[in-house]
Amino acid sequence: MHAMNRRLSMFRSAVPLALLLVLLTAFHAAAERIQLDIASSGVRKLAVAVPSFANGSGNPNSAAGKDIARLVISGLEFHGFIQIVEGSTNGADYVVQGRYSSMGGQMMVEASLLDTAAGKTLPTRQFRGSAAQQDDLVLRLVDALVEDFTGEPGISRTSIAFVSDSTGSKEVYIADVLGRNVRQITRHNHLCVSPRFSIDGSKLAYSSYHRGNQNLYITDLNQNRTTKAISRREGMNLAPAFSPDGRTMIVTLSRDGSPDLYRMDMQGQILDRLTQGSGINVSPSFSPDGSQVAFVSDRSGKPQVYVMDIGSKRTRLLTLQGKENVEPSWSPKGDKIAYTSLTSGRYHIFTIPVGGGSPTRITSSYGDYESPTWSPDGKQIAFARKRNGQMELCIIHANGKGERTLFRLKGNQSYPRWSPRRN
Known part of the structure; x- marks a missing residue:
């Protein structure tokens, strides 16, 4: 009182x-599952693996590649419908296949989503800009990946x-x-x-x-x-x-x-x-x-x-x-x-x-x-x-x-x- x-x-x-807004036809079923997860506690989150991003030489274990993957994980988890699969791609519904390159003060970051059950990969999302804006480029990529899942940008x-x-x-x-x-x-x-x-x-x-x-x-x-x-x-x-x-x-x-x-x-x-x-x-x-x-x-x-x-x-x-x-x-x-x-x-x-x-x-x-x-x-x-x-x-x-x-x-x-x- x-x-x-x-x-x-x-x-x-x-x-x-x-x-x-139309969802990509090959991904329509996945998008429905995500929307159901957001609307109901009875549907599990999507299991997504985000391995380290490979650099321009194909090295999947660079420090920068790991940093990028960590930021992608944070961005995806924030939206609330994804459960990150750590340490392996086993058990993942989808795998983020990411790459990056950096040269002359410029940077490229890209990724595509692999549907492990269907064996299909969605078209690649790619962003370019100043290397000084790396985090912003990575989060642009995250929002594009969220759009692949839900039909709406993150x-x-x-x-x-x-x-x-x-x-x-x-x-x-x-x-x-x-x-x-x-x-x-x-x-x-x-x-x-x-x-x-x-x-x-x-x-x-x-x-x-x-x-x-x-x-x-x-x-x-x-x-x-x-x-x-x-x-x-x-x-x-x-x-x-x-x-x-x-x-x-x-x-x-x-x-x-x-x-x-x-x-x-x-x-x-x-x-x-x-x-x-x-x-x-x-x-x-x-x-x-x-x-x-x-x-x-x-x-x-x-x-x-x-x-x-x-x-x-x-x-x-x-x-x-x-x-x-x-x-x-x-x-x-x-x-x-x-x-x-x-x-x-x-x-x-x-x-x-x-x-x-x-x-x-x-x-x-x-x-x-x-x-x-x-x-x-x-x-x-x-x-x-x-x-x-x-x-x-x-x-x-x-x-x-x-x-x-x-x-x-x-x-x-x-x-x-x-x-x-x-x-």
């Missing part, structure tokens, strides 16, 4: 949790933005989904919260208190510097939801008293006010087509998720169960919304059909869960999990299977946000 009252108090003080080259207190203050960081290449984005030495990627992934918006007010900033990730303060209006300036066309954003401002949703252009100029005088309105999340926005309001007396048609401003209540429902995140497939719900004294992640209906709880183990964010392919959800006073980032399949830690870093990690796919 104490935890519930504390979290509701946070919401009331306007600091809510989120601040606030997401091993995506990133997670999050907040960490590892330096003593809550700052914004970015890491790739395999837990590598951790970058500290902000150095305000004040509370930073709710990072949000722009639609093209080149910029990151967040809220910070470092000038004594809760202001909204955008950092250019290519230059790793703060380019501008989008909004320094008096009161709350909460991190935005970017529209799918990249032209506008919806933010929460309290410039006229109560926190309300406003639509802005990318320069921070107000275009429209979407809510007015109906309690606290926070945590916007656009539908994939940009016509609707999910958000949280306590207009009914307690925080609930609502959906608004942006053109008409017609609003409907989406969630009915739970004592507190916050942090909506719209699936990129457009069919579901994930959110955080206070149920039986614990915070858990639920999904609910966009049109309404019965919610589904997807987290079930011990702890409190918050800040859900969808993977770009709509198959996984990342979130923050708190256990024994420690908060870490985790992921789970959208059906609630396969919960696991995303990566472990010093301190507490919170407010995860998944990046778009990279070109």
Whole structure:
């Protein structure tokens, strides 16, 4: 009860949790098996062997070839439907047959999938580029191999933005989904919260208190510097939801008293006010087509998720169960919304059909869960999990299977946000 009252108090003080294809014909059967594995715990994972990549001379035991194979293994395992066969190809459903070469500062990496049962090999996937970009080339290859399995490119080259207190203050960081290449984005030495990627992934918006007010900033990730303060209006300036066309954003401002949703252009100029005088309105999340926005309001007396048609401003209540429902995140497939719900004294992640209906709880183990964010392919959800006073980032399949830690870093990690796919 104490935890519930504390979290509701946070919401009331306007600091809510989120601040606030066609498959290759020869591979069709395998793809079906993978999809069944993702949808049901009753189907085993595909057994895949990834031997060391052979170099240009045909040597299968070079140090670089082993490093490449290890990264391929990490990338494939991340997607959750593959079990790696180690030390041998015996018992493998598929074998990744990989090769690489490097010369004059340039690199080539390629691989094909051998179906051991059918004795057939899929067409080779090949990528070339600067040797300095070796890991990126390898992960491009991984995402192509995932596409061979499922008909949709993988997401091993995506990133997670999050907040960490590892330096003593809550700052914004970015890491790739395999837990590598951790970058500290902000150095305000004040509370930073709710990072949000722009639609093209080149910029990151967040809220910070470092000038004594809760202001909204955008950092250019290519230059790793703060380019501008989008909004320094008096009161709350909460991190935005970017529209799918990249032209506008919806933010929460309290410039006229109560926190309300406003639509802005990318320069921070107000275009429209979407809510007015109906309690606290926070945590916007656009539908994939940009016509609707999910958000949280306590207009009914307690925080609930609502959906608004942006053109008409017609609003409907989406969630009915739970004592507190916050942090909506719209699936990129457009069919579901994930959110955080206070149920039986614990915070858990639920999904609910966009049109309404019965919610589904997807987290079930011990702890409190918050800040859900969808993977770009709509198959996984990342979130923050708190256990024994420690908060870490985790992921789970959208059906609630396969919960696991995303990566472990010093301190507490919170407010995860998944990046778009990279070109």
